[in-house]
Amino acid sequence: GAVVSQHPSRVICKSGTSVKIECRSLDFQATTMFWYRQFPKQSLMLMATSNEGSKATYEQGVEKDKFLINHASLTLSTLTVTSAHPEDSSFYICSARAPLAGGPATDTQYFGPGTRLTVL
Amino acid sequence: KQEVTQIPAALSVPEGENLVLNCSFTDSAIYNLQWFRQDPGKGLTSLLLIQSSQREQTSGRLNASLDKSSGRSTLYIAASQPGDSATYLCAVRSGYSTLTFGKGTMLLVSP
Numbered sequence: 615g616a617v618v619s620q621h622p623s624r625v626i627c628k629s630g631t632s633v634k635i636e637c638r639s640l641d642f643q644a645t646t647m648f649w650y651r652q653f654p655k656q657s658l659m660l661m662a663t664s665n666e667g668s669k670a671t672y673e674q675g676v677e678k679d680k681f682l683i684n685h686a687s688l689t690l691s692t693l694t695v696t697s698a699h700p701e702d703s704s705f706y707i708c709s710a711r712a713p714l715a716g717g718p719a720t721d722t723q724y725f726g727p728g729t730r731l732t733v734l
Numbered sequence: 735k736q737e738v739t740q741i742p743a744a745l746s747v748p749e750g751e752n753l754v755l756n757c758s759f760t761d762s763a764i765y766n767l768q769w770f771r772q773d774p775g776k777g778l779t780s781l782l783l784i785q786s787s788q789r790e791q792t793s794g795r796l797n798a799s800l801d802k803s804s805g806r807s808t809l810y811i812a813a814s815q816p817g818d819s820a821t822y823l824c825a826v827r828s829g830y831s832t833l834t835f836g837k838g839t840m841l842l843v844s845p
Binding site: 705 | 768775836837
C-alpha cells in the first residue's frame with residue numbers, strides 16, 4: 615500500500631521557537647495533503663487542506679499565520695508551527711490523498727506515523 | 735455538520751472472543767466510510783473502506799458493514815487476539831476534502 619512518512623517523529627522545543635514538520639508521500643504523487651492534530655483520547659481534528667502549488671485551506675479556528683503550510687511538490691508538504699507555546703503541544707498527523715479512477719467513493723487517504731510536539 | 739459517534743469508548747475482552755464495534759453518523763450523504771486502527775503514539779492504518787453503494791467489506795478476521803440510510807456501521811472482529819489491541823477509528827467522507835472521525839474505541843484483548 616501507499617506509504618506516507620513524517621519527520622521528525624518527536625520534537626521538544628522551547629516556547630517561542632518555530633518547528634517544521636515534513637510529510638512525504640513515498641511511492642505516489644499526492645495532489646492533496648491534510649494536516650490533523652490529535653489531543654489525548656480525542657479524535658483527529660482537521661487543521662488544513664493543502665493542494666500542490668496553491669495556498670492551504672484552513673479550518674475554522676485554525677490560525678493560518680501560526681500554522682504555516684507549504685505544499686511545494688506532489689510528494690512533500692510541510693507544517694511550520696511558528697512561535698510555539700505549550701498549548702500547541704499535541705500529536706500532529708499528516709495524510710495524503712491517493713488519486714483513484716473510481717472517484718470520491720473510492721477515495722482513500724493514507725496517514726503518516728505522526729509527530730509528537732512538546733513545547734516547554 | 736457531520737458528527738460521528740463510536741460506541742463503546744473502551745472495550746476489554748479475553749482472547750478468542752468475537753466482538754462488534756459500533757459507529758454512527760448523522761448525515762447519510764456520504765461517499766464512503768473507513769475503519770482505521772491506531773496504535774499508541776502512532777499514525778493510522780486503514781483497515782477497510784466501504785463505498786456508499788456497498789453493504790460490507792471483509793479482510794481476514796475483519797468484517798465491516800454499512801447501513802447508510804440509518805447512519806450506522808459496525809466492525810466485527812472474529813477470534814480476537816492480543817495483537818488486535820489498539821484504538822479503532824471510524825471516519826466518513828461526506829465531501830471531497832471532508833473526512834470526519836469518531837473519537838474511537840480503545841480495545842484491549844487480554845491473553
